[in-house]
Amino acid sequence: MMITLKNVTKEYNKGNIGLEDVSLDIAKGEFVFIVGKSGSGKTTLMKLLQKELDVTSGQIIVNGQDYKKLTQRNLPKFRRQMGMVFQDFRLLKDRTIFENVAFAQQVVEVPHRYIKHQVENMLEMVGLKDRMNAFPNELSGGEQQRVAIARALVNHPVLLLADEPTGNLDPVTAKGIMELLSEINKSGTTVLVVTHNKELVNEMGKRVILIEDGHIEQDEIRGSYDI
Numbered sequence: 001m002m003i004t005l006k007n008v009t010k011e012y013n014k015g016n017i018g019l020e021d022v023s024l025d026i027a028k029g030e031f032v033f034i035v036g037k038s039g040s041g042k043t044t045l046m047k048l049l050q051k052e053l054d055v056t057s058g059q060i061i062v063n064g065q066d067y068k069k070l071t072q073r074n075l076p077k078f079r080r081q082m083g084m085v086f087q088d089f090r091l092l093k094d095r096t097i098f099e100n101v102a103f104a105q106q107v108v109e110v111p112h113r114y115i116k117h118q119v120e121n122m123l124e125m126v127g128l129k130d131r132m133n134a135f136p137n138e139l140s141g142g143e144q145q146r147v148a149i150a151r152a153l154v155n156h157p158v159l160l161l162a163d164e165p166t167g168n169l170d171p172v173t174a175k176g177i178m179e180l181l182s183e184i185n186k187s188g189t190t191v192l193v194v195t196h197n198k199e200l201v202n203e204m205g206k207r208v209i210l211i212e213d214g215h216i217e218q219d220e221i222r223g224s225y226d227i
């Protein structure tokens with residue numbers, strides 16, 4: 001399994017429940033949509049998976065690593081196995097497209113001579129190699145999201161977590177981004193996508209997990225999103 005949650009509960013201060021007694025298995029290589037109303041617990045799940053938050057009770061195991069045994073010291077290295085993509089892209093505005101993607105590699109101290117080659121390969125995959133010297137504000141929203149995806153993938157993560165990756169994009173661009181995520185999945189990366197985009201969820205015929213009030217309400221292999 002890539003992801004296992006066993007009876008996971010996350011309780012915030014003042015008794016606010018983020019997730020309650022959630023158990024879940026996601027196999028290596030799966031593509032999964034996480035859907036549900038605002039406040040249902042989707043972001044809580046993503047933050048627990050990134051270990052940005054700790055569980056109140058229960059167990060999380062990702063790629064063989066039990067989160068309880070993950071020390072603060074090992075956390076950065078562990079997180080490098082995960083790529084993350086957000087609704088608001090989160091690119092560095094004063095860096096070029098190339099530098100934005102290269103930055104992820106400099107952080108992990110990839111030898112300089114490899115960086116250029118790998119960054120260019122990633123930008124080629126997302127169709128933006130010819131824009132590598134542009135700055136983020138010279139790109140459309142969809143293009144910026146492609147850069148963010150290239151950045152998330154440049155260290156070859158086993159797991160890609162995307163929180164509302166198409167939330168700021170028009171329907172056609174959103175579809176292109178979902179198709180790109182699907183292609184990435186086909187090359188072996190496990191992909192989890194939180195989204196409110198019903199049309200795309202229904203069109204893509206992937207596994208859909210519906211969260212409601214901190215519980216898994218529905219989990220279907222080729223699911224749809226009707227609520």
Ligand SMILES: Nc1ncnc2c1ncn2[C@@H]1O[C@H](COP(=O)(O)OP(=O)(O)OP(=O)(O)O)[C@@H](O)[C@H]1O
Pocket residue numbers: 012013016017018019036037038039040041042043044045
């Ligand atoms: N830091 C926090 N402190 C207290 N309660 C919180 C905190 N973060 C989230 N919650 C509560 O936990 C529940 C789940 O929130 P979460 O952010 O996971 O929902 P969501 O499904 O991601 O919503 P959205 O679609 O609006 O992003 C909500 O009731 C929310 O109020």
